[in-house]
Amino acid sequence: MKNSAVNQFLTNGTLYLSAPEAARVVRKVGLEFSLRRIAANIHEDFSRWADFDKSTRVANHSEFGVIELMPVSDDHRYAFKYVNGHPQNTGLGLSTVMAFGVYADVDTGSPLLLSELTLTTALRTGAMSALAAQSLARRDSRVMALIGNGAQSEFQALAFKYLIGIDTLRLYDVDRGATAKLVANLQPFGFNIVVCESAADAARSADIITTVTADKTRAIILTPDMIAPGVHINAVGGDCPGKTELHADILKQANVFVEYAPQSRIEGEIQQMPADFPVTELWQVFTGQAAGRTCATEVTVFDSVGFALEDFSALRFMYDSALTYGFGQRIALIPSLENPKNLFSTVADPHRATTGRHTSNGPVATVTR
Amino acid sequence: MKNSAVNQFLTNGTLYLSAPEAARVVRKVGLEFSLRRIAANIHEDFSRWADFDKSTRVANHSEFGVIELMPVSDDHRYAFKYVNGHPQNTGLGLSTVMAFGVYADVDTGSPLLLSELTLTTALRTGAMSALAAQSLARRDSRVMALIGNGAQSEFQALAFKYLIGIDTLRLYDVDRGATAKLVANLQPFGFNIVVCESAADAARSADIITTVTADKTRAIILTPDMIAPGVHINAVGGDCPGKTELHADILKQANVFVEYAPQSRIEGEIQQMPADFPVTELWQVFTGQAAGRTCATEVTVFDSVGFALEDFSALRFMYDSALTYGFGQRIALIPSLENPKNLFSTVADPHRATTGRHTSNGPVATVTR
Numbered sequence: 001m002k003n004s005a006v007n008q009f010l011t012n013g014t015l016y017l018s019a020p021e022a023a024r025v026v027r028k029v030g031l032e033f034s035l036r037r038i039a040a041n042i043h044e045d046f047s048r049w050a051d052f053d054k055s056t057r058v059a060n061h062s063e064f065g066v067i068e069l070m071p072v073s074d075d076h077r078y079a080f081k082y083v084n085g086h087p088q089n090t091g092l093g094l095s096t097v098m099a100f101g102v103y104a105d106v107d108t109g110s111p112l113l114l115s116e117l118t119l120t121t122a123l124r125t126g127a128m129s130a131l132a133a134q135s136l137a138r139r140d141s142r143v144m145a146l147i148g149n150g151a152q153s154e155f156q157a158l159a160f161k162y163l164i165g166i167d168t169l170r171l172y173d174v175d176r177g178a179t180a181k182l183v184a185n186l187q188p189f190g191f192n193i194v195v196c197e198s199a200a201d202a203a204r205s206a207d208i209i210t211t212v213t214a215d216k217t218r219a220i221i222l223t224p225d226m227i228a229p230g231v232h233i234n235a236v237g238g239d240c241p242g243k244t245e246l247h248a249d250i251l252k253q254a255n256v257f258v259e260y261a262p263q264s265r266i267e268g269e270i271q272q273m274p275a276d277f278p279v280t281e282l283w284q285v286f287t288g289q290a291a292g293r294t295c296a297t298e299v300t301v302f303d304s305v306g307f308a309l310e311d312f313s314a315l316r317f318m319y320d321s322a323l324t325y326g327f328g329q330r331i332a333l334i335p336s337l338e339n340p341k342n343l344f345s346t347v348a349d350p351h352r353a354t355t356g357r358h359t360s361n362g363p364v365a366t367v368t369r
Numbered sequence: 370m371k372n373s374a375v376n377q378f379l380t381n382g383t384l385y386l387s388a389p390e391a392a393r394v395v396r397k398v399g400l401e402f403s404l405r406r407i408a409a410n411i412h413e414d415f416s417r418w419a420d421f422d423k424s425t426r427v428a429n430h431s432e433f434g435v436i437e438l439m440p441v442s443d444d445h446r447y448a449f450k451y452v453n454g455h456p457q458n459t460g461l462g463l464s465t466v467m468a469f470g471v472y473a474d475v476d477t478g479s480p481l482l483l484s485e486l487t488l489t490t491a492l493r494t495g496a497m498s499a500l501a502a503q504s505l506a507r508r509d510s511r512v513m514a515l516i517g518n519g520a521q522s523e524f525q526a527l528a529f530k531y532l533i534g535i536d537t538l539r540l541y542d543v544d545r546g547a548t549a550k551l552v553a554n555l556q557p558f559g560f561n562i563v564v565c566e567s568a569a570d571a572a573r574s575a576d577i578i579t580t581v582t583a584d585k586t587r588a589i590i591l592t593p594d595m596i597a598p599g600v601h602i603n604a605v606g607g608d609c610p611g612k613t614e615l616h617a618d619i620l621k622q623a624n625v626f627v628e629y630a631p632q633s634r635i636e637g638e639i640q641q642m643p644a645d646f647p648v649t650e651l652w653q654v655f656t657g658q659a660a661g662r663t664c665a666t667e668v669t670v671f672d673s674v675g676f677a678l679e680d681f682s683a684l685r686f687m688y689d690s691a692l693t694y695g696f697g698q699r700i701a702l703i704p705s706l707e708n709p710k711n712l713f714s715t716v717a718d719p720h721r722a723t724t725g726r727h728t729s730n731g732p733v734a735t736v737t738r
Contacts, residue, residue, distance in 0.1 A: 010462055019704040023715040031716060053429050060422050060442040062475045067447050069438045073429040078436050082449065082471060084478020093379055094477055095709040100702050102451060106431045108463055109453020118704050122712055154713035178710050185713045333469050335388040335487050340464040341547050343491055344523035344554045346392040347400060 009110045012330040017115040017322055025318060025327050026119065034317070035159045039127040041313035049283040051075065052309060056263040059240075064088055066240055070101075072308035078104040079312040081117050085240060087214045095151060096214050097121065103315040111333060113319045117311060122152050124314035125306060126159030128259075129234045132302040133164050133208060135285045135292030136257060137232035141207035142167050147199050147221055148213035148237055149173035149182040156210050156236070157186055164208070168192040172202035173213075200226050211245045213237040221245040224253070229297040236304045238269050246301070248272045254299040257282055257292070259307035268303040279303070378479045381699040386691055388485040394687060394696050395488065403686070404528045408496040410682035418652040420444070421678060425632040428609075433457055435609055439470075439677035447473040448681040450486050454609060456583045464520060465583050466490065472684040480702060482688045486680060491521050493683035494675060495528030497628075498603045501671040502533050502577060504654045504661030505626060506601035510576035511536050516568045516590055517582035517606055518542035518551040525579050525605070526555055533577070537561040541571035542582075569595050580614045582606040590614040593622070598666040605673045607638050615670070617641045623668040626651055626661070628676035637672040648672070 008015075017025065026034050045052070057070040065086030072079055081101035089096050099117035104110060133141070144166045146153055150173070160166040169191050173179045179195055186193065196202040203209050203226040211221045214237060222233065227250055238244040246269045256279045258264035270277055282302075284290035293300050322328045335346050377384075386394065395403050414421070426439040434455030441448055450470035458465050468486035473479060502510070513535045515522055519542070529535040538560050542548045548564055555562065565571040572578050572595040580590045583606060591602065596619055607613040615638045625648045627633035639646055651671075653659035662669050691697045704715050 006461070006463075016700075018701045019715070020701055023704070026716045055427060058424060058427055058438065058440055060440055060447055060475075062442070062444065064476050065478055067440075067442070067473060067475070067478050069427065069440055069449055071427055071429055071436075071438055073431070073436070075431065078429055080438055080451065082473075082480070084473075086476070086478050089477055090709045092375070092477065093709060094375075094479065095703070095706065095712065098478055098480070098703045100480065104436060104451075104453075106429075106436070107433050107455075108458055108461065109434055109436050109455045109467055110463065111451070111467070111469065116702055116704070119712060119715060150710045151712040175710075181708065181711055185711070185717060331385075332387045332389055333485055334464070334467045335392070335485070337464065339550065340459045340462060341519045341544075342550055342554070343464065343488060343520040346388070346488060347395045348554060 003105070005112050006105050006108050006110050009112055013336065014111050014331050014333045015113045015319070015322060015328045016331040017113065017318060017328045019116040019118060021327055022116045022119050022318060025321050025325065026123070028325055028327070029321055031158055032162050034123055035127050035130070035162055038124050038314050038317050039131045039163060041317050042124070042128055042131055042310055043286055045309055045313045046283040047286050054260060054309070056266060057308065070308035070311060072312050073106055076106055077312070077316070078106050079308065079315045081121070081308065081311040083117070083121065097151065101311055101315060103319050113315065114331070114333060115315060115318050120314050120318055121311070122155040124310045125152060125236060125304070126155035128310050129156055129210065129236060129302065129304060130159035130163035132257060132282055133160065133232055133234060136300040136302055137164060137208050138230055138293065138296055141232065143170065143206050144168070144208040144210055145170040145172070145202040145206035147172050147202050147209065147211045149175070149178040150212070150214060152212050152236065153182050154185050156212060157191065158189065160208065161189065161191065166208065168194070170194045170196050170202040170206055172196045172199050203227070206231065208232045208234060210234040211237050213245060218242060218244050220247050222250060223247045224249045227299055229299065231299055233299065233301045234304065235269050235301060240267055241271060244269050244272060250299070251301065254301045256301045256303055257285065258303050259305065263307060264303055264305050267305045269301070270303055372474070374481050375474050375477055375479050378474070378481055382705065383480050383700050383702045384482045384688070384691060384697045385700040386482065386484040386687060386697045388487060390696055391485045391488050391687060394690050394694065395492070397694055397696070398690055400527055401531050403492055404496050404499070404531055407493050407683050407686050408500045408532060410686050411493070411497055411500055411679055412655055414678055414682045415652040416655050423629060423678070425635060426677065439680060441677035441681050442475055445475055446681070446685070447475050448677065448684045450677065450680040452486070452490065466520065470680055470684060472688050482684065483700070483702060484684060484687050489683045489687055490680070491524040493679045494521060494605060494673070495524035497679050498525055498579065498605060498671065498673060499528035499532035501626060501651055501673070502529065502601055502603060505669040505671055506533060506577050507599055507662065507665055510601065512539065512575050513537070513577040513579055514539040514541070514571040514575035516541050516571050516578065516580045518547040519581070519583060521581050521605065522551050523554050525581060526560065527558065529577065530558065530560065535577065537563070539563045539565050539571040539575055541565045541568050572596070575600065577601045577603060579603040580606050582614060587611060587613050589616050591619060592616045593618045596668055598668065600668055602668065602670045603673065604638050604670060609636055610640060613638050613641060619668070620670065623670045625670045625672055626654065627672050628674065632676060633672055633674050636674045638670070639672055
């Protein structure tokens with residue numbers, strides 16, 4: 001029941017990866033390795049789908065956005081993510097999506113890792129999209145339309161470069177500054193880049209169309225006339241009740257794939273469709289129980305909303321990487337008690353120090369590297 | 370939409386209260402003030418019950434315990450708690466219950482405060498019990514049986530001393546060491562203490578019976594023969610499917626009060642009863658819409674399971690107290706970006722530092738006090 005990770009927690013506290021520290025991990029191991037490894041973890045975890053205790057996320061909606069909790073666990077590890085979605089945030093200097101989460105031990109409930117998940121979510125979303133496209137896009141796909149050039153767009157571009165072999169990008173965003181930022185960021189990576197005047201223009205001649213816009217509305221980014229036979233649509237931006245990107249007629253003529261159907265029916269593009277609209281869960285494709293793309297002319301849609309298991313897979317990667325390279329700090333998120341039944345000892349005597357075993361009142365200790 | 374708390378977050382990051390730092394806050398403001406203030410916050414928040422977006426907690430059960438997420442929000446603030454329950458943990462040197470949580474801004478999703486909640490949960494549970502007893506126990510109650518002398522017991526004892534006027538405690542635990550610890554910890558507080566040989570012995574002549582045991586089983590700590598007319602039962606330990614403390618016949622003859630009926634019917638003592646078993650939610654009592662105790666001879670039960678709104682109220686107290694006294698540290702849980710759409714900048718160039726505005730790669734900065 002007790003394992004080395006729990007012993008580490010008991011002795012040193014919870015491992016904490018701040019946003020800058022998680023970025024250091026990714027820079028250390030490399031973007032390509034991070035995207036490939038997270039995709040491999042997702043494939044591995046989705047392939048043992050039945051092992052997981054799954055639920056639709058818990059969402060608290062408000063006027064300007066949503067805050068969600070996304071838990072998942074197997075017999076060994078538990079993970080959850082806190083994530084918001086507030087499209088107007090960028091106007092305030094804040095990110096639309098901010099996230100953090102915890103990776104915990106199931107047998108004891110010990111929070112082993114507290115990590116930023118804003119960057120990590122961007123990585124896992126790109127990795128998940130490319131992983132799905134490996135089964136759903138035509139093998140000869142080289143041109144991707146990328147509609148929505150915000151915080152997630154570079155990660156989509158690179159995941160599709162590394163995992164699919166995309167070499168040409170057709171970019172469009174209502175915010176030209178966002179596109180300029182994306183072009184500048186992608187400059188070192190050797191893409192052929194075409195900046196387009198409209199979503200329709202971007203979609204023209206693309207093998208894959210990725211939509212990753214942020215409006216919390218029933219937007220219609222793509223209409224049926226923009227969709228050529230054989231296209232794969234990677235619909236990332238619609239992930240909330242009332243927030244969609246595709247015209248319903250596209251879904252009717254396509255083969256639609258989802259992460260976890262009960263959640264996607266609430267949040268995905270398919271919220272526009274009847275409850276019995278046929279979809280395939282990707283774990284079925286990964287395990288060979290269902291087909292992905294079956295011919296060169298069909299239209300496929302990955303109706304991505306983001307499922308807790310992807311964060312589980314990503315947290316697993318970040319935890320392993322941080323331990324391997326000694327990144328992160330140990331923090332006293334939970335009281336460290338000589339006698340666990342004596343919680344009161346921490347507040348008993350104002351003139352006595354706490355009886356904690358590790359971190360006391362000072363600043364968080366840094367792990368020696 | 371933007372407010373000073375969000376500005377603080379944007380400029381300095383998330384306020385972090387570690388377990389030792391939260392204990393410092395409580396020692397600074399005092400245990401009595403903490404318990405009274407948290408009880409007042411709970412009363413205030415429960416009295417505007419309709420303002421909150423409420424849900425039953427999300428529980429992931431496993432062989433040895435449970436991990437739960439408890440979110441709640443109003444139009445202004447959001448809070449959630451992570452909490453586990455693993456009765457065998459104490460044998461490993463770990464606490465049965467470990468918790469932490471976040472207090473966030475609803476309009477932007479900004480996580481304003483990340484706080485330990487192990488100590489805070491103990492305080493709010495004691496405060497909630499005593500607050501309920503103010504409406505449910507006889508006014509002349511002075512003697513309390515305290516069955517289960519673990520980590521939560523001191524907080525129950527003190528909350529009932531300060532808010533109810535309990536001066537005599539009748540203690541029982543299967544673990545004599547736990548009782549000895551409780552006696553030692555309570556020594557400075559001037560209780561009359563009687564160490565008892567059994568739960569029945571402890572319950573004898575008590576005005577209030579508090580059960581706060583930890584076994585994840587259908588334990589029967591109290592049977593009908595132990596319950597005298599006029600007693601108030603504060604049943605704290607049964608808080609999980611399959612985890613109860615009271616004989617069903619006690620519930621049948623008593624007036625039963627709960628926090629949030631949909632959750633209590635799953636987790637509370639009333640999980641033993643039919644779905645239409647009559648209960649009163651405490652907010653109805655606090656607002657005068659329902660009666661608490663109506664006569665000196667009835668038996669009342671507070672079937673406590675712990676509801677997210679209590680943590681909201683407690684986090685509000687901890688946040689306000691930490692800001693007032695300058696406790697806590699600011700951490701970079703979320704990337705700080707000059708351009709929120711340029712998340713990629715944090716990982717773009719391995720030879721360049723991150724473009725964060727505040728905390729960079731070093732140890733967490735301490736707020737100047």
